Amino acid sequence: MGATVVQLTDSKKQIQHTHRVFKDQNRAFRNNPMPSLTERQENLKRLKRALLNYQERLVEAMDRDFSCRSRDESRIAEVMPSVQGINYALKHLDEWMKPSKRHVSVLFRPASNKVYYQPKGVVGVIVPWNYPLYLAIGPLVASMAAGNRTMIKMSEYTPHTSALFKEMIEGSFPEDLVSVITGEAEVAADFSGLAFNHLLFTGSTSVGKLVMRAAAENLTPVTLELGGKSPAIVSSDVPLADAAQRLAFGKAFNAGQTCVAPDYVLCPADRVQGFVDEFRTQFSSMYPSLRDNDDYTAIINERQYQRLQGYLDDARAKGAELIEINPARENLKDGTRKIPLTLVLKATEDMKLMQDEIFGPILPIVSYSSLDEAIHYINDRPRPLALYFFGYDKAMQQHVVDNTLSGGMCINDALMHVAQDDLPFGGIGDSGMGHYHGREGFHTFSHHRAIFTKQRFNSGKYVYAPHGTAMHKMVYRMFIR
Template sequence: MVATVVQLTESKKHIQHTHRVFEDQKKAFRNNPMPSLTERQENLKRLKRVLLSNQERILDAIDRDFSCRSKDESLIAEVMPSIQGINYTLKNLEGWMKPSKRHVSVLFQPASNRVHYQPKGVVGVIVPWNYPLYLAVGPLVASLAAGNRTMIKMSEFTPHTSALFKEIVESAFPEDLVCVINGEADVAADFSSRPFDHLLFTGSTSVGKLVMRAAAENLTPVTLELGGKSPAIVSPDVPMEDAAQRIAFGKALNAGQTCVAPDYVLCPADRVQAFVDEYRNQFAAMYPSLRDNEDYTAIINERQYERLQGYLEDAREKGAELIEINPASENLKDGTRKMPITLALKTTPDMKIMQDEIFGPILPVISYGNLDEAIHYINDRPRPLALYFFGYDKSMQEHVVNQTHSGGMCINDALMHVAQDDLPFGGIGDSGMGHYHGKEGFLTFSHQRAIFSKQKFNSGKFVYAPHGTTAHKMVYKLFIR
């Protein structure tokens, strides 16, 4: 009871703080609605400096939140793409900010058309727990590049990282430019109800619907980066070593707690056993042991661990063949939240692992007869955030590209499309809406303002009333044909 009262009191403080800062940022934006290129560049450089100077503290904080988070994975998947994203934006921002000239029909000449890229105002960002640094910094970089003020709600499930990120941001930016908000789910709910000029949410589809519903009350535009069941197709003729190695990497990174992790594998029926054998070999080469291996990440918390164990139990009870890949045959059930990769064969549609996004180290393997059967399987389900195809036949590659939909796609790789600075990242359908990263991030957080401009001579007067004149008839004859 005491803990509940304390939590409510803390939540009230966080909510009051959110409201105050939101008003401060709105006021600050009105006072500087079009920051210069130099201002934006300096903000990005400041962010880069503070991230680099706190690198080790960031790695330690994420490690503590997960109980064991591979520091190399944090460098590879959080720090490095954050820094590279800043560098790419700094290099290209001047060009992005330039108004773009557009065509003017002869009907409206003499005049000019241009698109002016204007900051939207105050941007809200809601960050998930699985990549707490990168999924905060990525949207922040895009928002600052576009000239906005930014408020960031960090996840309550990464308390050490969230507290540190707040400290880092406060050391680098005034609160009316960038502010970090912490707190529980009720704080996040209130945060999503603020009338932001744009709101970006990364998380589950179910929570994404709630966020979009709250944003709709304010007509706030949203970018939703959700999840889904991202498939990996093994072609009939790809060398199995190549496919299994790259899928093993994509699934093992962060112990599968990645929104674009391969969620299930579609494999030719006559190659399933070869895939299982090769996957076991490749995973063991990367992770010869798990329990005390600092390269292998733990499940974030007990709640997520129990959810995943429940998925395995449900699949086992319903007849799945579960193949645990635990190279050193270690006991991982006496206090550690490390989970071995488990391949699931002979799955059925009623199993939870075939209905929900897995978001952990469980990988169903589903057999198919021909490639079109695999494509139909994917297309019969909600559109995924990512799709992976493994095969070197160019005609097969193009067939899969043209016959499927997904937020993004890799051919002969997994996850790496997310790290491409010049590619947009985003979902489609149940896996989200909108894009960011690189230029698309700048555009997402900018209002693309159409400006039609004319000077003294007014060609428009030829269509003014009274109608039916010779000039009108000539205009109609020339332009309605």
Template structure:
């Protein structure tokens, strides 16, 4: 039997399994449409204990999928924020669930207004390959907090992690509460076409459009966590060591395979060489070697490796200056999937790396004159998922905040806004729509049901027909002005 036939057979099994689980979760939701606070807390605690139990195996599985993924990066970026997100939800869930009292105009008194937060039903989550644990657990925490059933489609590019996470979930939850779906791209396409009550997708803008198109057939609301070209602005007077060190950390973490990694740097023209020198020094301190250094993560697979090499070749052919930072001068081109962090100078708009999200250890440096020019450069392009400004002048900070738009922003740091439990995370425009994390995650996966209530006395009868009475005229006089 050929490999293609085997894959087709396996895909059919995964799709049939997806359909069956979806129907079972729908039925389970109708049987218990409003789980209590205690039930939701129990589910979150069970997930937390499972993650603590499996954490070493999960870190090892992620390492195998990347061929080299720093254990500390997996703990810092996957395990720790997953646990902290659960802890934050457990601490605040009772308050989130309380109905919100709202004002009632004198026109409608006596009555009451409130907003109740009810589960939507069955939630679908599509997980990317770059942070396969955290980007599965984060949406799951929000969905469970809101009282939903959840189906999670893991990435086919992280087979070891996906299989282990499926094992973890099956050992922790009944299938009609949480279920993991694995399989290839055709399984993901079918998954996105299910009539979920809400769907969250994390991945590229191109695939996000396909997911949204499939969801539209069912009028399924979607949260799209996409990417884009997140800029980092270096101001004219920030200490260069401070900016270079923090940008180097954000770009080198997971070898740049992060949706909010700094995608390019906007640097004053007269400070470009200083940035290059400081960046090289700070990166070399963190990574004195690359090839056999477990701290420096590899590119996930051959396809992504070749894509990144293609960006470098295209830039070189179009006149760019490439500054490869390889502190130990190691040979990286004989089978390893590691790419030295490479600064790219003298870029032009027609270069692929200035048009596409890089998603790897390549960092273009674009020169500017005045801060207004850097702001205009950003505003002339699709709205990014993150924006970073490095400078201690408060007026300049506010100038960038007030005159740009991005999903999120850090001032004098990179990546760290994603780890703030009490901040919403999401994109805008081409970088996505909707938010989650913390309370915003609870709200995203809850139906905010408006309830107006009155009892026996009905003041509204005084404006019933026939119209034109003196009472109608008095109401219009006082309330239409």
């Protein structure tokens, strides 16, 4: 009872603090609604310096939050793309900020049309637990490049990373420019209800619906980066070692706790056993042991661990064949929160792991008899955040591209589309809406303001009342045809 009261009191304080910061950022934005290129560049450089100075401490904090988070994975997937994203924005920001000239019809000349890219104001960012650094820095870079003020709500499930990230930001920026908010779920719920000028949420589809509902009360535009069941298609002729190696990397990375992790594999029926054998070989070469292997990440917390164990128990009870890949045959059920990468054969639609996003090191394999059957299987389900196709036949590649829809796609790779600075990242349908990264991130957090300009000569007077003149009739003959 006492702990609950303390938590509620802390949450109330956090909410009060959040509202004060929100007011301060709005006030600061009104005082400087169009930061210069130099200001934005300096802010980005300051963020980069802070990130480089804190990188080892942040890697350590993420390791503590997961109980075992591969430090190299944290560098590869969190620190490196964050730094590269800043570098890319610095290189291209001058170009992005320039107004774009647009065509003016003869009917309206002499005049000019331009689109100006202006900051929206105060941006809210809600960060998930699976990549707590990169999914905070990425939106912050886009928001900052666009000239906005930014408030970032970190996940309560990564307390060490959240606290350190807050320390890093507070030591680098004034609170009315960038602020980090921590706290429990009730703080996040209140945060999503603030009248931001844009709100970006990364997380589950179910919570994304709640965030969008809260944002709708203020007509706040939202970018939702959700998840879903991202499929991988193994073609009939791709070398199985190639597909298995890249899929093993994509599924084992962060122990499958990645929104774009391959969720299930569609494999030709006559190649399933070969794929299983190759997958086992490839995974075992990357992770010869699991228990004390710092390269193999643990499940974030007990709740998520039990959820995944429940999926396995449910599949086993309903007749699935589970193939655990545990090369050293170690006991992992002694509090490590590590789960061997488990392939699931004979999966059926009534199994939980075929209904929900798995978000862990479990990979169902579904057989198919033709490529079109695999495509129909995907299209019969909600649109995924990512789709992976493995096959070197370019006609087959194009056939899959043309006949499926997903947020993003890799051909003969997994996960890597997310790290491309000049590609937009985002979902479609149940997997989200909106895009960011690179140029698209700048545009997401900018208001595209259309400005039509005339000077002294006014050609428009020729269509002013009184109507029915010879000039009107000539204009109609010229432009209504």
